[in-house]
Amino acid sequence: MGLVFSILVLVLMIGALIDIITRRDDQVKHLPKVFWVILVIILPLAGSLIWFLVGREYDGEGIRLPRPRERRADPPAAATPPPPSDTRSTEQQIADLDREIEEWRLRAEIEKRKKQQGEEGAR
Structure with a gap:
């Protein structure tokens, strides 16, 4: 039981840290991002819960997972020559x-x- 609880706290802490780091500064409430990171690291369970309850700005849609950053489009294939094929x-x-x-x-x-x-x- 203790191991499962520890794993859940660790997952919650990692999720909170990722959420804090990937948020824009205007989406963070009450404290600067650096202090939120320190709080979550020092108090993993309480800091993570406080972050998700009062620290982050929620849209009108409620809780959402952060969107992955868009990747830059790769240059067209014709722009790069194919690698030499020596068989x-x-x-x-x-x-x-x-x-x-x-x-x-x-x-x-x-x-x-x-x-x-x-x-x-x-x-």
């Missing part, structure tokens, strides 16, 4: 890089030999 495995990518490195090495060797042949022919 090769890591081993395949490494093997391709090794082949490319070998190809560049061979091209450099061919260029080097052409220069040597050109210098020998000029002599």
Whole structure:
């Protein structure tokens, strides 16, 4: 029984803290928000009950859960390019890089030999 009561007080306290923090300053009555937070933390049960009874401004509709904040619209999909889709495995990518490195090495060797042949022919 004591554990259930403790959990309920904790849930009530967390709910009150979230409600206090998410309220606009003009929706908080009698004390500044900081003092309400301190009161709820120091006296979880009494502070939470006092908050919900006299601390918050209620609309004519009565008690409502706070609305979640609206998220910003994501930029259109066309504005961001799609991520590259390389379906090769890591081993395949490494093997391709090794082949490319070998190809560049061979091209450099061919260029080097052409220069040597050109210098020998000029002599």
